[in-house]
Amino acid sequence: MPRNKRESFVYTLIMCFVMVFWMSLYNIYLHSGAFTMEVLKSAWLGLPLGYFCALILDWFVVSNPAKKVAFKLLPTFASPLRKVLTISSCMVLPMVFFMSLYGTIEVLSKTQEWNLIFVVWGSNILKNLIMALPFQLLIAGPLVRKIFRRIFPVGTIIA
DSSP, X not given: OOOSHHHHHHHHHHHHHHHHHHHHHHHHHXXXXXXXXXXXXXXXXXXXXXXXXXXXXXXXXXXXXXXXXHHHHSOTTOOHHHHHHHHHHHHHHHHHHXXXXXXXXXXXXXXXXXXXXXXXXXXXXXXXXXXXXHIIIIIIHHHHHHHHHHHSOTTSSOO
16 A cells, blocks of 8 residues: 555556446446447557546545544554455445546537436446446456566655
8 A cells, every 4th residue: 555645646547447347348338238449449548547636536536534434443553454445345335426526427428418417427437336346356456566666666746
């Protein structure tokens, strides 16, 4: 896990990329019904705006409150694994909430069916949560932590 503000920022850059790209692939696949090169292309082309939104939300809206909640839930001497799982879970839940709204707005801007915003958003939250939480805890989190520490050993990014 990151140990200072600069490490947190670099870690966030990597994690947001992995999560946004994966969740974009997942959502486009759900709407198209098949995984094709067009799905991959669409996810890649939509990545910059989704990535930017996720970074802003993560860094300025979600991170601090999520960590405060996580540390309130954790006992004083929690294991490192329990800390990672709790913080990750507390980050995923609000990010799914906000990024599902982002996806809803993106879809409805094409269909112009704005009267469905709450139905589509609620549906997106449920669909995204069942993918994002396990993906974060089982794949993205361990993968990004490993990549992060391989590229930036402890102490190489000074506060």
